[in-house]
Amino acid sequence: MHIVLFSNRSAFEPSLSFEPPTYQFTRVQGLLAELPVRVLAYRPDLVLIGGFENTDALLEKIETLSAALPKAAIVLIAASPEPAFLLRAMRAGVREVIASDAQAAVDGAVARLQARQHGPQTSQARAGRCLGVMPAKGGDGSTCVVANLAAEIAKNPGLRVLVIDLSLPFGDVELFLTNAPAAHDLADFSDEIERLDGALLEVMAQHLAPNFHLIQTPQTLEPLLHVTPACVERLIRIALEHYDHVLIDLGLDAISLHVLGLPDLLDQLVLVTTANVPSVRRASQIIRLWESLEQPTSSLALVINRHTSGSDLSHSDIEKTLGLRASRVLPQDIDTLQDSLLRGVPAVTLKPRSDFAKSIAAWVADLTGQRLPETSIWTRLGIK
Ligand SMILES: Nc1ncnc2c1ncn2[C@@H]1O[C@H](COP(=O)(O)OP(=O)(O)OP(=O)(O)O)[C@@H](O)[C@H]1O
Ligand SMILES: [Mg+2]
Incomplete structure (x- = not known):
């Protein structure tokens, strides 16, 4: 699984690591405006986005990325988002919003993504x-x-x-x-x-x-x-x-x-x-x-x-x-x-x-x- 972390050029550098060869991990830093193009170049399976304000401009860029990379899962790292922002983020194509950039929080999101891809839910298992x-x-x-x-x-x-x-x-x-x-x-x-x-x-x-x-x-x-x-x-x-x-x-x-x-x-x-x-x-x-x-x-x-x-x-x-x-x-x-x-x-x-x-x-x-x-x-x- 190829994971790309896209963050802004300022001080957002969480100490994340993912074990190769199961995971390939790439850090990309850039301006918000560059987000879709820079990330697209790597064709990742999972995109982590962090270090940006919770704004409509961010969601617009995510929407563009999501349309261009429909198979990739996008996980947004955003502290205390408003419920309305959360909903707009989901609509823009974000799979999950996590509040922390700690390794455990990111690992949790990766595990949930893998469970969704390989677990019973993808085979439409009905539990209820x-x-x-x-x-x-x-x-x-x-x-x-x-x-x-x-x-x-x-x-x-x-x-x-x-x-x-x-x-x-x-x-x-x-x-x-x-x-x-x-x-x-x-x-x-x-x-x-x-x-x-x-x-x-x-x-x-x-x-x-x-x-x-x-x-x-x-x-x-x-x-x-x-x-x-x-x-x-x-x-x-x-x-x-x-x-x-x-x-x-x-x-x-x-x-x-x-x-x-x-x-x-x-x-x-x-x-x-x-x-x-x-x-x-x-x-x-x-x-x-x-x-x-x-x-x-x-x-x-x-x-x-x-x-x-x-x-x-x-x-x-x-x-x-x-x-x-x-x-x-x-x-x-x-x-x-x-x-x-x-x-x-x-x-x-x-x-x-x-x-x-x-x-x-x-x-x-x-x-x-x-x-x-x-x-x-x-x-x-x-x-x-
Ligand atoms: N066991 C009960 N004891 C007292 N009042 C009841 C009881 N069951 C229902 N009611 C009352 O009867 C009224 C009609 O109930 P409800 O709205 O559940 O019916 P309904 O079958 O859903 O009707 P509708 O066809 O309008 O959807 C409500 O005011 C409800 O509080
Ligand atoms: Mg009724």
């Missing part, structure tokens, strides 16, 4: 589990369920979780999760789809926690015109290489139908219904749709939401009508959900002891196979 959630009828609670399931899974910091809102045109999953605005939405991802990889996905997704990310729908209709089924499929496939759990809030538009029909994408479709005749009738239509798409009934999970003692239909009536056993029953908990929406905090975080949150936690324990440790009676009583 993909769960689609759909309401039988509008308002049955699919968004509430997908948001809280995701937030509960993400309580385990070792699991990377992504929520994609495909409840088009105007999804609202963020209402159940956060008050913070998102810098990028689904349409932005579609626009970047050609260059999207794990690093760019990480930078563009909204970070609710370090391991918990969200992609919202656009707030207006016009950007949605760029969102195509093929873009969304590619986005999900890339996401599945980089997240342990990808949860999708689905609707019944062309894009969701495309996702539903793909034979190898969804590990499970969760159909959320409430116990009333119009919802159950719609649930039966969706089950028929799922079967007509030749998807296995074994990967369909029926969830009865907003259960109360006074529900219109009994569970056994619903199961008999649909020919499917309910895999979960979630209680109605109006106060908890209203509070959650008002504060923009997931119900499972805001009221972990509510019946609703406990039902979600039990579901997640089964999904992940990781039962959360029971607190002892002493802890619960506040004695230990």
Whole structure:
């Protein structure tokens, strides 16, 4: 691997070394304006750039270099870059930005590059589990369920979780999760789809926690015109290489139908219904749709939401009508959900002891196979 370090003429001379013959290392010093031409002459596999200000002029030169050397990986050494600069750098073709010029930091970037080139990701290995959630009828609670399931899974910091809102045109999953605005939405991802990889996905997704990310729908209709089924499929496939759990809030538009029909994408479709005749009738239509798409009934999970003692239909009536056993029953908990929406905090975080949150936690324990440790009676009583 040929590594070129390009730095400016002033005092940027990190003491880096790379062992030959695996690595050939060349230092090149020059003015920013010379960057593309000087580096191009060496045809390197990896370009390290350091010692420059984080400016648009730098990104312009990097973009030129990246276009001329599409196979080379460009790593920028830049202390404390702003998030907006990071994103522009990724768009300009930078593979990674590292904050330090220490040997260990650079070695880490080189190792990640090699893992990407030779590791399972280049063979499109899929690591994540993909769960689609759909309401039988509008308002049955699919968004509430997908948001809280995701937030509960993400309580385990070792699991990377992504929520994609495909409840088009105007999804609202963020209402159940956060008050913070998102810098990028689904349409932005579609626009970047050609260059999207794990690093760019990480930078563009909204970070609710370090391991918990969200992609919202656009707030207006016009950007949605760029969102195509093929873009969304590619986005999900890339996401599945980089997240342990990808949860999708689905609707019944062309894009969701495309996702539903793909034979190898969804590990499970969760159909959320409430116990009333119009919802159950719609649930039966969706089950028929799922079967007509030749998807296995074994990967369909029926969830009865907003259960109360006074529900219109009994569970056994619903199961008999649909020919499917309910895999979960979630209680109605109006106060908890209203509070959650008002504060923009997931119900499972805001009221972990509510019946609703406990039902979600039990579901997640089964999904992940990781039962959360029971607190002892002493802890619960506040004695230990
Ligand atoms: N188990 C529950 N207990 C109390 N309220 C609930 C419950 N589940 C959902 N809700 C409330 O019902 C309303 C509709 O829920 P949600 O937005 O999740 O439905 P949806 O199926 O996504 O609807 P849409 O078709 O509009 O996308 C919300 O105000 C939500 O807080
Ligand atoms: Mg919804």
